[in-house]
Amino acid sequence: MKQHKSPGKIKSALLNWLGVPQNVTETRSSFHDYSQSQSGQVVTADKALQLSAVWACVRLLSESISTLPLKLYHREPDGSRSLAQQHPVYNVLCRRPNLDMTPSRFMQMVVASLCLRGNAFIEKKTIGQRLIALVPRLPQNITVIRRNNGRLEYHDTENPRGDPSLKPRVIADNDMMHIRGFGLDGVCGMMPLKSGREVFGSAMSLETTAARYFQKGMSASGFVTFDKLLTREQRDTFNKELERFSGSENTGKVMLLEAGMKFNGITLDPQTSQMLESRDHSVEEICRWYRVPPFMVGHMTQQSSWASSVEGMNLIFLTNTLRPLLVNIEQEIARCLLENDEDYFAEFSVEGLLRTDSNGRAAYYTTALQNGWMSRNDVRRLENLPPIEGGELYTVQLNLTPLHQLGQENDGKKARAALNAGLLPEKTPSHHPTGTQQETE
Incomplete structure (x- = not known):
């Protein structure tokens, strides 16, 4: 008896033949940033940005890249x-991404x-197939879901009015430009x-400890001893009185000790508790996490291990x-906006990092002009100067002579020098026996 396969098995076999992943509807990634560390600190983006090292690293990376010119180019034959x-992506990407933002x-x-x-x-x-705007979405409001057909789907849960009946807005992968950072699954960045x-929680704990230390007038806690046991009312009265002498705003006040009270201070300074060293180490750890040279965020203790010139520092920062x-x-x-069209590509102009080093720019332009791969008007355009007449001419140094012409050139120079000195007679016409003219020396 002939057995018939069920529609589900046929569909599963077809999907396996197409190479589409199976049973992936449960794969989803959300980007809420709250996470509690072992130090007891709840790490969020807002709290992490209160750390000076995180603030400096994020600003350094985002502002440095935003100042680099981004252009769309066409490959010529x-x-x-x-x-x-004339490409529709050029106006959106390089001039006005949306109504509220500049490209920077x-x-x-x-x-x-x-x-x-x-x-x-x-x-x-988009309007039809034409791109008209690029609108950034907050990652904490986005959930990425892998559908049964293998395609990604984005759910935007942004709800500024707090309407409980509002459902997440579904955005197809063709309508989303997803830039991923470092990750392990290829779908989302970590x-x-x-x-x-x-790392961030420990740094936050150190900052909290330092703030409390200064709040207490830069002095460690101590304890007060009594000659006899106090009642509950006496303890409450003493604690209220003690608050008058606590905190940095009460530094210098003289406390009256009576009824046999004795104050015993605890000697503990930041150097002994290694607070300063730990805070320096946390700055280096955060810089290592973002792969930022510490000296570029104002941490100067390790500057000797880096390049000594501004150009060298910029080159390290640019490369690594x-x-x-x-x-x-x-x-x-190229993948999301240009549809992998090989005739077009976007590129950042990193030459802008050299604008802070006049010596480096001068050496770069001199080499380009002397070797003939830039004209003077090309240089003037990079320096935002108007072109000059004759500036489109490409020139090279005269002393760059091919090796096989060195001897010929020297012989010609010697002959011209001898002729100018009168050591060689000039060529004069003579009559050939057959009646034709011939030059003789």
Whole structure:
């Protein structure tokens, strides 16, 4: 008797043949940043930004990338490139992402989201097939879900009015530009505040301890002894009286001890408790987490281990810190906005990092002009100067002569020198026996 396969088995076999993952509807990722560390501190993005090291690292990365010019280019058949100003993505990406943001503020928010939550979500607004705006979405309001067909789906739970009946808004993967930070599954980036909650929590505990220490007038606690046992009323009265002499605002007041009371102070200074060393170490740990050189956030104790020139420091920062972020953003633009069209590409202009070093810029331009791969007007355009007449000419040094022409050039120079000195007779016409003219020396 012939057996018939059920529709469910046929569908499962078809999906397996297509290579689509099975049973993935439970895969979802949310980006709420609250996480309690072993130090007892609840680590959130708002609390982490109260740490000066986190604030400095996030601002350094986001503001540095937002100041780099981002342009959309078209690949020409001869291998050169030109600005793709007629492409619809150019106006949105390079001029006005949306009604509220400039390109600099837009990129600043994108990089800050990557630093704090490991992901950046930008919703694409279109009219038909034409892109008209890019609107960033807060990662803490986004939930990523893997559907049964293998495609991703984004649920936006933003609810500013607190309406309990409002359901999450579903955004298809074609309408979302998802930039992922460092991750292990390829779907979502790992959240730095969750993965490093112990590092950030310890730093927050140190800051709280230091604040309480200064609140108490930079003195450690002590204890008071009595000659006899106090009643409950006497203890309450003493505790209320003691509050008058506690805190930094009461430093210098003289406390009256009576009825056999004796104060015994505890000698404990920040150096003994290694508070200062621990706070310095927490700054280095946070910088290591964001891969930022400590000297770039004002931590100068390890400056001797880095480059000694501004150009060298910028090169280290560009190569080790910024370049991974820049390449990640450029490739996501190509994937999500340009549909992997090989004729167009987006690129950050990192030459802007050299603008702070006049000597480095001068050496760069001199090399370009002397080797003929930039003209003087090319240099003037990079320096925001108007072009000059004849500035489109490409020049090279005269002393760059091919090796096989060195001897010929020297012989020619010697002959011209001898002729000018009168040592060689000039060529004069002579009559050939056949009646034709011939030059003789």
